[in-house]
Amino acid sequence: MQESSTQTPPPGTEPDGLVLRPLISTADYDEAVALQDDIWGAGFSDRVPASILRVAQKVGGVSAGAFDSRGRMIGFVFGLTGVRDGTLVHWSDMLAVREEARGMRLGERLKHYQRDIVRAMGVEKMFWTFDPLVARNAHFNLNRLGASIAEYLPNFYGSNTGSILHGALPTDRFVAEWVIRATTPDSKAKSPGAPGTRAPADVPVATTVHGDEIRNVTPFPDAPLVLVPIPSDVESVLLSHPDQALAWRLATRAAVTHYLARGYRVTGFRRNDRGLPAYELSSSPSTNHA
Numbered sequence: 494m495q496e497s498s499t500q501t502p503p504p505g506t507e508p509d510g511l512v513l514r515p516l517i518s519t520a521d522y523d524e525a526v527a528l529q530d531d532i533w534g535a536g537f538s539d540r541v542p543a544s545i546l547r548v549a550q551k552v553g554g555v556s557a558g559a560f561d562s563r564g565r566m567i568g569f570v571f572g573l574t575g576v577r578d579g580t581l582v583h584w585s586d587m588l589a590v591r592e593e594a595r596g597m598r599l600g601e602r603l604k605h606y607q608r609d610i611v612r613a614m615g616v617e618k619m620f621w622t623f624d625p626l627v628a629r630n631a632h633f634n635l636n637r638l639g640a641s642i643a644e645y646l647p648n649f650y651g652s653n654t655g656s657i658l659h660g661a662l663p664t665d666r667f668v669a670e671w672v673i674r675a676t677t678p679d680s681k682a683k684s685p686g687a688p689g690t691r692a693p694a695d696v697p698v699a700t701t702v703h704g705d706e707i708r709n710v711t712p713f714p715d716a717p718l719v720l721v722p723i724p725s726d727v728e729s730v731l732l733s734h735p736d737q738a739l740a741w742r743l744a745t746r747a748a749v750t751h752y753l754a755r756g757y758r759v760t761g762f763r764r765n766d767r768g769l770p771a772y773e774l775s776s777s778p779s780t781n782h783a
Contacts, residue, residue: 515555582617641669756776
């Protein structure tokens with residue numbers, strides 16, 4: 494038995510033939526669960542079951558997929574709508590794209606599709622979490638979508654989720670905040686960290702890397718603008734040198750939480766003078782540093 498979605502947006506056929514639409518059938522929901530297993534591993538304890546994907550749509554949630562010309566799901570997005578500080582908001586819980594579909598900006602297209610659905614409901618802000626050590630996600634969220642960082646959550650999901658993507662690492666997460674009210678012009682480059690750009694060489698760093706050693710600068714630099722570098726590919730580091738991945742986690746956590754507690758904000762994501770991707774944290778959050 495198929496169950497119709499309460500969401501109003503019709504399926505959207507993209508120029509390349511992909512179809513973005515809400516999940517509507519038992520097969521759709523089962524395929525979304527299978528896709529989670531493919532991305533995070535069959536042992537992933539935080540997998541969202543088909544029943545929740547289905548029920549969420551009845552109360553303003555989003556369960557939508559991207560389908561190729563053969564009708565195969567190659568990406569999906571899931572989120573819940575609720576109230577935060579008395580305001581209607583949407584929490585985007587999952588976004589997954591099959592490996593063979595990467596490079597098509599499908600994640601961005603799904604995120605905008607999700608935004609359009611919840612914005613029509615009156616939602617003005619979206620939130621989600623992402624791993625601060627994953628450079629491609631930081632670039633996507635901050636530079637492409639123009640989201641900002643609301644907070645840093647140490648080990649938010651625990652260290653035993655069974656995900657193949659983070660192993661036994663503590664699941665520290667940034668909370669991204671995306672303002673989507675209809676009166677706000679879309680911006681894909683609110684943050685100044687365009688690909689390939691580098692921060693000025695005189696901006697101090699909070700974390701240093703010498704060969705296999707990753708450690709914080711002590712005491713932390715007292716400057717209006719600081720950089721917190723991260724690895725270019727933390728997944729590779731995790732596979733080959735898990736101890737280094739843990740060192741990156743702990744050093745990044747210490748630096749970011751230190752500056753956020755002092756009132757700094759993440760204002761950019763670019764590369765430092767050694768070519769590593771890095772977060773810019775500024776004591777003047779209204780200023781973009783080009």
